Amino acid sequence: MTKRLDYNQIAPVGTKALGVMYGYIMQGELPAELVELVYLRVSQINNCGYWLDMHTRDLTKRGVPIGKLAQVQAWKEGGDLFSDTERAALAWAETLTRVADNGVPDDAYQAVRAAFGEKDLVDLTIAISLMNAYDRMAISFRKTPHAAKK
Numbered sequence: 560m561t562k563r564l565d566y567n568q569i570a571p572v573g574t575k576a577l578g579v580m581y582g583y584i585m586q587g588e589l590p591a592e593l594v595e596l597v598y599l600r601v602s603q604i605n606n607c608g609y610w611l612d613m614h615t616r617d618l619t620k621r622g623v624p625i626g627k628l629a630q631v632q633a634w635k636e637g638g639d640l641f642s643d644t645e646r647a648a649l650a651w652a653e654t655l656t657r658v659a660d661n662g663v664p665d666d667a668y669q670a671v672r673a674a675f676g677e678k679d680l681v682d683l684t685i686a687i688s689l690m691n692a693y694d695r696m697a698i699s700f701r702k703t704p705h706a707a708k709k
Contacts, residue, residue, distance in 0.1 A: 563700045577692060584686045589679055592621050596631060596645060597652045597683070598690045603632050604656045607694040612704035647674030648683055655687045 567574045584594060595618050602610035618628055630637040634649045651671040654663055
């Protein structure tokens, strides 16, 4: 698979704006591990090799066990591997990433709202939206995963 273009070189102001959003989320009150798990799940749904590689590496560096990483795609069956908060965040990530399929049902909103305060819920929603944008950029322009470069 050949890279189509380097969007960081072509539109540095635009990609820097995405980076500012990323910095906002990572410096916010949401736990970094939770954010990375959500990012991983979004990238799994979008089938984005570049970001799957990045999030897996980041979570591994954070000390997340490989067994937990392997279960992110099947988190509903993950038993005690995932906290109630992680489950709510992963469910919200799936709902928003697949928004074209079902919209955002009231029960999905009520479930995530029970787990997060208003500010954290808005930040989580920004994070999910951001990762969807990053995935679409990487997929559209065929950004190669680091693992594939070896």
